[in-house]
Each structure stands twice: as C-alpha cells, then as structure tokens.
Amino acid sequence: MENTNEKKNVVLSLVQASGTPTLGNYLGAFKNWHNMAAENDCIFGVADLHAITVRSEPQDLRRRSIEMYAMLLALGLDPEKNIVFLQSHVTDHALLAWVLNCYTAFGEASRMTQFKDKSQRHADNVNVGLFTYPILMAADILLYGADKVPVGDDQKQHLELARDIAERFNGIYGDVFKIPEPYIGKKGARILSLQEPEKKMSKSDPNVKSFISLADEPNVIAKKIKSAVTDSEARVYYGENKAGINNLMNIYSCCTGLDFDAIEKQFEGKGYGDFKSAVAEAVVEELRPVQEEYKRILSDKAYIEKCAKEGAEKASYLAHKTMRKVMKKVGFYQG
Numbered sequence: 001m002e003n004t005n006e007k008k009n010v011v012l013s014l015v016q017a018s019g020t021p022t023l024g025n026y027l028g029a030f031k032n033w034h035n036m037a038a039e040n041d042c043i044f045g046v047a048d049l050h051a052i053t054v055r056s057e058p059q060d061l062r063r064r065s066i067e068m069y070a071m072l073l074a075l076g077l078d079p080e081k082n083i084v085f086l087q088s089h090v091t092d093h094a095l096l097a098w099v100l101n102c103y104t105a106f107g108e109a110s111r112m113t114q115f116k117d118k119s120q121r122h123a124d125n126v127n128v129g130l131f132t133y134p135i136l137m138a139a140d141i142l143l144y145g146a147d148k149v150p151v152g153d154d155q156k157q158h159l160e161l162a163r164d165i166a167e168r169f170n171g172i173y174g175d176v177f178k179i180p181e182p183y184i185g186k187k188g189a190r191i192l193s194l195q196e197p198e199k200k201m202s203k204s205d206p207n208v209k210s211f212i213s214l215a216d217e218p219n220v221i222a223k224k225i226k227s228a229v230t231d232s233e234a235r236v237y238y239g240e241n242k243a244g245i246n247n248l249m250n251i252y253s254c255c256t257g258l259d260f261d262a263i264e265k266q267f268e269g270k271g272y273g274d275f276k277s278a279v280a281e282a283v284v285e286e287l288r289p290v291q292e293e294y295k296r297i298l299s300d301k302a303y304i305e306k307c308a309k310e311g312a313e314k315a316s317y318l319a320h321k322t323m324r325k326v327m328k329k330v331g332f333y334q335g
C-alpha cells in the first residue's frame with residue numbers, strides 16, 4: 001500500500017528584491033521552482049533583507065518586493081500548499097544569521113567570489129552586509145531544514161558555505177541542522193548577458209540591453225535579442241569562441257526543449273537573423289503565461305497582502321522551532 005504519510009523533501013529558495021527578475025532568474029531558478037512545487041514541501045521567498053546590501057530608495061525597495069512576491073505567485077506556486085513569504089517578515093532570519101556569523105571564519109567568508117565581484121561593482125558602498133550576505137543566506141536555508149535548494153550556478157559556492165557552517169555547528173552541538181543539497185538544473189543554470197556573454201545575465205546590470213526582464217513586452221524582447229552580441233562566422237553551432245551564440249542556443253534549448261544537435265540542424269544554412277527571430281519568438285511564448293498571470297496578480301493588492309501575511313505566519317512558526325533549538329544549544333537563557 002502506498003504510504004500517504006511519506007515525508008516530502010523540503011525545498012527552499014529565495015530571490016533578491018533587487019530589480020525586476022530576468023530571463024536568467026526564470027530559466028536558472030524559477031522554472032525549477034515551479035517544477036518542484038508539486039512533489040515537495042516548498043518554501044519560496046523574497047530576500048528583501050539581502051537587497052539592502054545595495055542602496056536603494058525605500059519606496060523602490062517596497063515596490064520591488066511586492067512585484068517580486070507577485071512574480072512568485074504568478075509562477076504558479078500555490079500559497080495554500082507552499083509557503084511564499086518575505087524574508088523581513090520573519091525576524092528569526094536576522095537572529096540566526098548573527099549566531100552563524102560567530103561560527104564562520106573570516107577567511108572562509110573572504111573567499112566568496114560574489115563578494116569580490118560585488119565589492120568591485122559597488123566600490124562606493126562596500127558594507128559589512130555585503131560581506132556577511134552568504135551567512136544570512138545560510139540562515140535562510142538552515143532555519144527550515146531544507147533538503148534541496150534550487151539555485152543557478154552562481155550560488156554554488158554560497159551553498160557550500162551553508163553546508164560547512166551547518167556541519168561545524170552540528171559537530172559542536174549534535175544534530176541541529178539538516179545539511180542542504182544544492183539543486184542546479186542541467187539547463188539554464190547560467191544564462192549570460194546578451195551584451196557581454198562572458199558575464200552572467202543580471203537584473204542589476206546598468207545596461208538594460210544586456211538582460212531580458214520578465215516585464216519586457218514582446219517587441220522589446222525581440223529587439224534585445226536582435227542586438228545580442230554574436231560573432232562574424234554566421235553559422236549556428238555550439239563551439240569555442242562563440243559565447244554569444246552558445247548563450248542564445250542555451251536559451252532556445254530551455255524554451256523549446258530541443259538539444260543543441262537539433263538546433264544546429266534546424267538552422268543549417270541559415271544566418272543569425274533567422275536564428276535570432278526564432279529565439280525571440282520562443283522566449284516570448286515561454287514568458288507569455290507568466291507575464292499575463294503576473295499582471296493579473298499585481299493588480300490585486302488585497303490578495304497579495306493576504307498571501308504575504310499567511311506566508312509570514314507559516315514561515316515564522318517553522319523558523320521559530322529551529323531557532324528555539326539553536327538558542328538552547330548555544331546556551332541563551334530561556335527561562
């Protein structure tokens with residue numbers, strides 16, 4: 001007989017409220033989130049605490065947080081079955097992050113490549129939050145006993161740090177934290193900038209032509225893909241020194257399900273113009289349902305508020321259970 005009480009895996013991931021999400025976020029993370037939602041206990045959130053490592057106007061952060069939250073609902077993550085929440089609504093994230101700070105070596109935090117990149121890009125505001133960012137991320141994950149964390153390739157190093165911190169803590173205090181596994185999809189794990197295809201596509205890139213935003217209209221998507229950097233060879237195949245075309249092939253493959261061989265055959269004897277038109281069409285079709293749902297949900301502020309409130313309650317309950325255990329282990333007097 002089927003065991004209906006079988007424990008499901010806990011899947012958790014967050015996305016920063018640092019701008020409108022891109023095609024990179026969608027193919028590298030959101031699509032997997034959507035696919036994992038049916039068979040797992042899923043917890044998805046907007047990382048608004050992480051977002052303030054980069055300065056922004058309060059009203060912009062508020063708007064972006066709500067937009068990102070609406071986007072998560074638009075992906076089809078059922079807020080009744082899954083937990084969809086905003087990180088700042090659950091204060092235990094900040095508390096656990098502080099505790100974990102004290103179990104992280106300065107040297108291991110200094111090795112994070114994203115910190116090195118971001119501190120170069122935001123040289124005028126290299127704050128300590130930017131440095132401890134991965135420790136807050138470890139707290140996000142460990143609070144909920146996540147088994148799997150679906151992320152893009154760029155987050156692999158942060159996941160390894162979260163595992164190291166958890167193992168160290170467990171080594172001292174016994175089995176407190178579940179050791180999380182990264183889940184990095186085979187496809188779409190690293191979508192690159194359309195303008196500088198050696199860099200990842202990023203929503204905080206100042207050059208708007210470098211990314212496709214999930215809010216872009218079809219004509220804008222087509223324009224951005226048409227102006228994507230390629231090479232002078234005019235032959236569609238996956239190969240060396242073809243970073244731009246490789247990236248477009250990867251995008252096309254994610255949207256159509258075709259592998260690289262099939263794509264090469266489809267465009268044999270055709271130029272980059274035809275290929276780019278096909279990529280644009282595939283991206284537009286892929287994003288259309290999410291974009292429509294996003295617009296619908298965003299116009300229903302009462303629904304968003306209700307979901308966010310319920311999400312915060314459910315998340316707080318789980319987080320606090322872990323936090324109480326941690327406080328006891330560390331030796332905080334609890335009366």
Ligand code: ATP
Pocket residue numbers: 014015016017018019024025026027028029030047150151152153154155188189190191192200201202203204205
């Ligand atoms: P920023 O660009 O503002 O630094 P980000 O988009 O890199 O932010 P998040 O918004 O927190 O960072 O990322 C959410 C998820 O999207 C993460 O799992 C991340 O790995 C994934 N992701 C981000 N960019 C890409 C990309 N270019 N390709 C694949 N996955 C990506």
Ligand code: LTN
Pocket residue numbers: 012013014015016047050136137140141149151155158
């Ligand atoms: N740092 C992540 C966003 C993030 C996250 C998390 C991802 C914050 N907390 C917990 C997975 C699990 C990023 O993608 N930039």
